[in-house]
Amino acid sequence: MDSCNCIEPHWPPDDLLMKYQYISDFFIALAYFSIPLELIYFVKKSAVFPYRWVLVQFGAFIVLCGATHLINLWTFTLHSRTVAMVMTTAKLFTAVVSCVTALMLVHIIPDLLSVKTRELFLKNKAAELDREMGLIRTQEETGRHVRMLTHEIRSTLDRHTILKTTLVELGRTLALEECALWMPTRTGLELHLSYTLHQQNPVGYTVPIHLPVINQVFSSSHVVKISPNCPVARINSSVKYIPGEVVAVRVPLLHLSNFQINDWPELSTKRYALMVLMLPSDSARQWHFHELELVEVVADQVAVALSHAAILEESMRARDLLMEQNVALDLARREAETAIRARNDFLAVMNHEMRTPMHAIIALSSLLQETELTPEQRLMVETILKSSNLLSTLINDVLDLSRMEDGSLQLDLETFNLYAVFKEVLNLIKPIASVKKLHVSLNLAPDLPEYAIGDEKRLMQTILNVVGNAVKFSKDGSISISAFVAKAELLRDSRAPEFFPVPGDNHFYLHVQVKDSGIGVSPQDIPKLFTKFAQTQSTAIRNSGGSGLGLAICKRFVNLMEGHIWIESEGLGKGCTAIFMVKLGIPERLNESKLAFMPKVPPNLGPTAFPGLKVLVMDENGVSRKVTKGLLVHLGCDVTMVSSSEECLRVVSNEHKVVFMDVCAPGMDGYEIAIHMHEKFTRRHERPIIVALTGNTDKVTKENCMRVGMDGVILKPVSLDKMRSVLSDLLEHRVLFEAI
Amino acid sequence: MDLVQLQRQLVDYRTSLYHEGFLDEQFTQLQELQDENNPDFVVEVVSLFFQDSERLLNELSKALEQQIIDFKRMDAHVHQLKGSSSSIGAQRVQKLCIVFRNYCEARNVEGCLKCLQQVKHEYALVKTKLESMFQLEQQISNAGGSIPV
Numbered sequence: 001m002d003s004c005n006c007i008e009p010h011w012p013p014d015d016l017l018m019k020y021q022y023i024s025d026f027f028i029a030l031a032y033f034s035i036p037l038e039l040i041y042f043v044k045k046s047a048v049f050p051y052r053w054v055l056v057q058f059g060a061f062i063v064l065c066g067a068t069h070l071i072n073l074w075t076f077t078l079h080s081r082t083v084a085m086v087m088t089t090a091k092l093f094t095a096v097v098s099c100v101t102a103l104m105l106v107h108i109i110p111d112l113l114s115v116k117t118r119e120l121f122l123k124n125k126a127a128e129l130d131r132e133m134g135l136i137r138t139q140e141e142t143g144r145h146v147r148m149l150t151h152e153i154r155s156t157l158d159r160h161t162i163l164k165t166t167l168v169e170l171g172r173t174l175a176l177e178e179c180a181l182w183m184p185t186r187t188g189l190e191l192h193l194s195y196t197l198h199q200q201n202p203v204g205y206t207v208p209i210h211l212p213v214i215n216q217v218f219s220s221s222h223v224v225k226i227s228p229n230c231p232v233a234r235i236n237s238s239v240k241y242i243p244g245e246v247v248a249v250r251v252p253l254l255h256l257s258n259f260q261i262n263d264w265p266e267l268s269t270k271r272y273a274l275m276v277l278m279l280p281s282d283s284a285r286q287w288h289f290h291e292l293e294l295v296e297v298v299a300d301q302v303a304v305a306l307s308h309a310a311i312l313e314e315s316m317r318a319r320d321l322l323m324e325q326n327v328a329l330d331l332a333r334r335e336a337e338t339a340i341r342a343r344n345d346f347l348a349v350m351n352h353e354m355r356t357p358m359h360a361i362i363a364l365s366s367l368l369q370e371t372e373l374t375p376e377q378r379l380m381v382e383t384i385l386k387s388s389n390l391l392s393t394l395i396n397d398v399l400d401l402s403r404m405e406d407g408s409l410q411l412d413l414e415t416f417n418l419y420a421v422f423k424e425v426l427n428l429i430k431p432i433a434s435v436k437k438l439h440v441s442l443n444l445a446p447d448l449p450e451y452a453i454g455d456e457k458r459l460m461q462t463i464l465n466v467v468g469n470a471v472k473f474s475k476d477g478s479i480s481i482s483a484f485v486a487k488a489e490l491l492r493d494s495r496a497p498e499f500f501p502v503p504g505d506n507h508f509y510l511h512v513q514v515k516d517s518g519i520g521v522s523p524q525d526i527p528k529l530f531t532k533f534a535q536t537q538s539t540a541i542r543n544s545g546g547s548g549l550g551l552a553i554c555k556r557f558v559n560l561m562e563g564h565i566w567i568e569s570e571g572l573g574k575g576c577t578a579i580f581m582v583k584l585g586i587p588e589r590l591n592e593s594k595l596a597f598m599p600k601v602p603p604n605l606g607p608t609a610f611p612g613l614k615v616l617v618m619d620e621n622g623v624s625r626k627v628t629k630g631l632l633v634h635l636g637c638d639v640t641m642v643s644s645s646e647e648c649l650r651v652v653s654n655e656h657k658v659v660f661m662d663v664c665a666p667g668m669d670g671y672e673i674a675i676h677m678h679e680k681f682t683r684r685h686e687r688p689i690i691v692a693l694t695g696n697t698d699k700v701t702k703e704n705c706m707r708v709g710m711d712g713v714i715l716k717p718v719s720l721d722k723m724r725s726v727l728s729d730l731l732e733h734r735v736l737f738e739a740i
Numbered sequence: 741m742d743l744v745q746l747q748r749q750l751v752d753y754r755t756s757l758y759h760e761g762f763l764d765e766q767f768t769q770l771q772e773l774q775d776e777n778n779p780d781f782v783v784e785v786v787s788l789f790f791q792d793s794e795r796l797l798n799e800l801s802k803a804l805e806q807q808i809i810d811f812k813r814m815d816a817h818v819h820q821l822k823g824s825s826s827s828i829g830a831q832r833v834q835k836l837c838i839v840f841r842n843y844c845e846a847r848n849v850e851g852c853l854k855c856l857q858q859v860k861h862e863y864a865l866v867k868t869k870l871e872s873m874f875q876l877e878q879q880i881s882n883a884g885g886s887i888p889v
Contacts, residue, residue, distance in 0.1 A: 359759060359760075359761070362759075363756060363759035367752070370752060621823040622788055623788050623789045623792050623824035623827045623828060624823050624826075624827035626784070626785050626788055626827075627785055627827040627828065630770070630773040630778065631773060634772075634773045634775065634777075662823075695823065716823075716826065716827075717766045717769070717826055719766075719769045720769055720772050720773065
């Protein structure tokens with residue numbers, strides 16, 4: 001071999017092997033140089049690859065390997081020492097790098113492997129999440145469907161629409177073949193096919209309610225899979241049709257009574273409807289869990305919606321009923337009012353019309369009695385008088401009773417002599433009693449006050465009626481009347497349990513008992529005694545006349561006097577005891593009670609109760625002025641009279657203690673005088689007491705008087721007693737407003 | 741006639757006046773006011789009433805004869821008459837006055853005329869009655885008796 005310094009490699013033409021080695025080395029070098037380039041390119045491209053440093057090392061390793069192989073090309077022929085040096089250096093480097101790389105690989109291969117396992121793990125996780133996602137989506141969709149269904153169902157209160165909508169929406173949502181609703185019949189023994197999805201007019205199929213499959217469905221609150229062959233699923237008349245999977249669910253039919261407060265509806269006594277859902281038979285679909293849940297929820301919603309609809313229907317019906325009743329009641333009320341008005345008008349007219357002739361008859365008959373008459377004539381006149389008296393009493397009674405029913409009867413309360421009342425009753429009854437040979441005894445308790453406040457006339461009427469009944473219904477024997485003040489312990493009487501009188505400081509309860517030994521009353525008739533116009537069947541009673549009103553009126557009077565009346569009897573033939581208690585006031589003033597009040601008899605000694613009292617009387621009307629003056633003079637006052645307001649204001653001074661003013665004359669303003677007088681006498685004790693005399697009975701007058709500062713109002717005409725009491729009240733209290 | 745019969749007659753007469761509605765309790769009150777300090781109280785008041793009423797009735801007749809009737813003035817007169825008659829207890833006159841006032845308020849000339857006639861008639865009646873009663877009383881006191889109450 002010649003050592004040659006030529007750069008260009010030699011081509012030894014004789015060795016083929018050499019030639020092939022040469023070519024292979026060349027290609028290896030090429031590959032070795034191009035692979036790192038590709039690697040660099042890709043590393044540059046992928047920024048996330050974590051082992052770049054390794055790649056760089058690899059690259060270096062490959063480059064050096066390539067360099068080695070490249071340099072190898074020069075070693076095929078004779079080469080210089082430089083080449084040998086370069087070759088050796090290259091090989092050295094290559095060795096170093098490859099060892100380092102090999103060591104490096106030992107480190108990183110486990111890491112790379114673990115990357116692979118992580119990748120697998122993540123893939124599994126992703127698959128799981130996908131599955132879950134699918135589930136959630138399905139659930140959400142179900143929820144959406146339920147909401148939509150509920151919305152549809154609850155957007156109407158009409159029962160049919162609710163049910164139909166339910167079926168339609170369910171069918172759509174779940175892609176059902178058929179959906180049917182069976183409702184219980186009225187008897188509750190059968191289920192009747194009420195609604196279906198596809199058949200327009202379901203034929204009236206009924207199935208008995210006690211089938212085992214139906215019981216199974218009704219006893220579970222969940223959806224139950226049932227066999228497609230059971231009767232409820234066979235709604236299609238064609239025999240060949242066999243539906244797919246069928247489920248059924250119960251729909252509770254709730255009533256208003258099922259909803260207790262604070263409680264969920266009790267599902268014990270139940271009426272259920274049956275909802276049957278069928279999947280299409282051609283698809284291989286199965287009922288999924290979420291679909292079953294949907295059906296359950298819908299069934300509950302339907303139950304609620306139906307109950308709302310039912311409640312609404314009922315309340316509408318109740319309201320209509322109430323309206324009808326209202327109208328009827330209104331009509332009845334108006335009719336009653338008309339009737340009452342008509343009756344009142346009638347009574348008012350008849351009262352006047354009847355009383356006038358009655359008075360004439362009575363007056364003239366009594367006058368006739370006084371003239372010279374033959375005995376027969378006298379007898380006739382007496383009969384006329386008695387009958388007309390009776391008639392007059394009857395008219396009065398009827399009028400009184402009707403006024404009492406209206407509530408327009410008011411007691412005339414005034415002080416009267418209680419003892420005198422009893423004595424008068426006794427006097428009136430004695431003649432009749434002596435004719436019948438009855439012995440009448442009166443027993444007044446010593447603690448019974450002599451004077452009392454109450455309605456004397458009506459109290460006398462009551463006592464007279466009761467005593468009169470005792471006399472009427474006794475053929476012989478004795479009648480005892482006793483009166484005393486009811487004591488507190490005895491007030492609560494077992495025979496009058498609703499009556500709870502409470503004695504007080506200014507009133508007491510008068511207890512009157514009338515015992516007779518007459519025909520008595522049988523116990524079962526006792527309640528009827530106080531009924532108007534009711535009479536017991538005993539013929540003896542019927543013959544004695546009377547209208548049956550007496551006791552009814554007594555009862556009304558006694559009730560008005562806040563009392564109680566009752567009758568006791570041991571039976572027919574055993575006599576009768578009538579007892580009543582009334583509330584009477586206790587008079588306070590001693591000087592009033594010392595006066596003997598007898599009707600139509602003027603007091604012989606009018607006590608000058610107000611000696612020297614200076615009084616001013618203002619009245620335009622001469623006659624009434626004179627009368628008022630006479631009244632006051634009789635009571636001992638020193639009276640000054642004026643006839644006009646100017647004169648009044650001129651004359652009045654603080655010496656006058658009381659000023660009486662007539663305010664009912666039209667055109668004269670008595671009210672202004674009051675105002676002027678208030679201005680004139682600023683200090684209250686200097687000012688005279690101003691009292692208005694008026695014939696007006698309306699509230700307006702009274703209010704006007706009060707407004708201008710008058711101290712009192714009295715209604716004309718004034719009686720002597722009234723004037724007396726008024727003056728004493730005024731002087732004591734400085735104010736008096738009489739109830740007009 | 742002797743005293744007792746006279747007295748009895750007086751009592752019956754009075755009673756009849758009450759019964760027939762000529763007088764009411766107010767008249768009784770007036771009688772109660774009569775005592776030894778005021779022995780002729782009733783007669784005085786009643787005479788005053790007669791004077792007053794006659795004057796008022798004349799005024800009313802004149803008012804109703806006018807061309808233009810002053811209902812307000814008439815109403816005032818009737819009110820006076822009503823007051824007077826109620827003060828002495830002339831019940832019938834008083835009631836008619838109430839009716840009269842209604843007609844005045846309604847400005848019903850026919851009604852007023854008719855009412856005035858009735859009032860005059862009633863007044864005449866009660867005047868006659870009262871005068872007879874006073875005559876009886878006079879007879880009794882002349883005979884030396886006391887007038888029963």
